[in-house]
Amino acid sequence: MTDLNALTRANAKRWADARLTRNFTAVARRLVAPAAKARYQAVAVKTGVPWAVIAVIHQRESSQDWTGSLAQGDPWDRVSVHVPAGRGPFCSWEEAAIDALVNCAPYAARNKDWSIGGTLAMLERYNGLGYASKGRPSPYIWAGTDQYVSGKYVRDGVYDPNVVDSQLGCAGLLITMMKLDPTIKFAGAAAIAPPVVPKPQPAQAPAAKTPASITNPAKGSIGAVIANILTAILKGK
Known part of the structure; x- marks a missing residue:
């Protein structure tokens, strides 16, 4: 039996x-x-x-x-x-x-x-x-x-x-x-979890660029060249 x-x-x-x-x-x-x-x-x-x-x-x-x-x-x-x-x-x-x-x-x-x-x-x-x-x-x-x-x-x-x-x-x-049909359930049967869908992340705004100035000249500009010359002179003192 x-x-x-x-x-x-x-x-x-x-x-x-x-x-x-x-x-x-x-x-x-x-x-x-x-x-x-x-x-x-x-x-x-x-x-x-x-x-x-x-x-x-x-x-x-x-x-x-x-x-x-x-x-x-x-x-x-x-x-x-x-x-x-x-x-x-x-x-x-x-x-x-x-x-x-x-x-x-x-x-x-x-x-x-x-x-x-x-x-x-x-x-x-x-x-x-x-x-x-x-x-x-x-x-x-x-x-x-x-x-x-x-x-x-x-x-x-x-x-x-x-x-x-x-x-x-x-x-x-x-x-x-x-x-x-998730309404079908039996005790002891592992629940069937719905697929996890990742939440969309908000787009990150690009970092703001610091505007060029005398103390922060744009790369390749005349100001940058002059700044490099002055830096070299000061280091040579």
């Missing part, structure tokens, strides 16, 4: 160490787009699951297809055939999403730990704990980062250590979404 506290700690450490190895920007931009965000927020209000978590589940389960259920990607307007099977039909994507989060394992709506480690552990449970039982980082979470190299369940119960998951993982999506 997987130790969920250990999994939470492991994923928090991986988050702190992670570096992206693929480009997440285009997909993350779609997930935080105002129209999509509003729909995710509507489900978040009903379930207590952060909207950004709902967004990355939607991407992983159905590539953000609004005709696909959040539970497993099956069309929500008919009875689902993949696990969890037998759900639906529903009247809308939102209704199906609420059912997936409230009534289907791992019952994300019951989760109380939305720190970054707890969030990633919940997302891993959403996909299954097979990777954790092998001591391997889940590609569902870490694909596209340096925390994942290879290994994937190619079908139920069949693990191939050499297959590389081509989908983008939840962690990299969240990292990129947080850069695009």
Whole structure:
């Protein structure tokens, strides 16, 4: 049986160490787009699951297809055939999403730990704990980062250590979404500071030149020549 506290700690450490190895920007931009965000927020209000978590589940389960259920990607307007099977039909994507989060394992709506480690552990449970039982980082979470190299369940119960998951993982999506939308925050996740733009320095006025005079003749002038002659005479005394 997987130790969920250990999994939470492991994923928090991986988050702190992670570096992206693929480009997440285009997909993350779609997930935080105002129209999509509003729909995710509507489900978040009903379930207590952060909207950004709902967004990355939607991407992983159905590539953000609004005709696909959040539970497993099956069309929500008919009875689902993949696990969890037998759900639906529903009247809308939102209704199906609420059912997936409230009534289907791992019952994300019951989760109380939305720190970054707890969030990633919940997302891993959403996909299954097979990777954790092998001591391997889940590609569902870490694909596209340096925390994942290879290994994937190619079908139920069949693990191939050499297959590389081509989908983008939840962690990299969240990292990129947080850069695009600073309202997304998780306890324990380092805040993403905006770039520091140096303030323009006021232009310094050139130093005022002392006007030429008898005591300060202009360089190369007759006065300067005479001053040099007098200086030489005085030194010769």
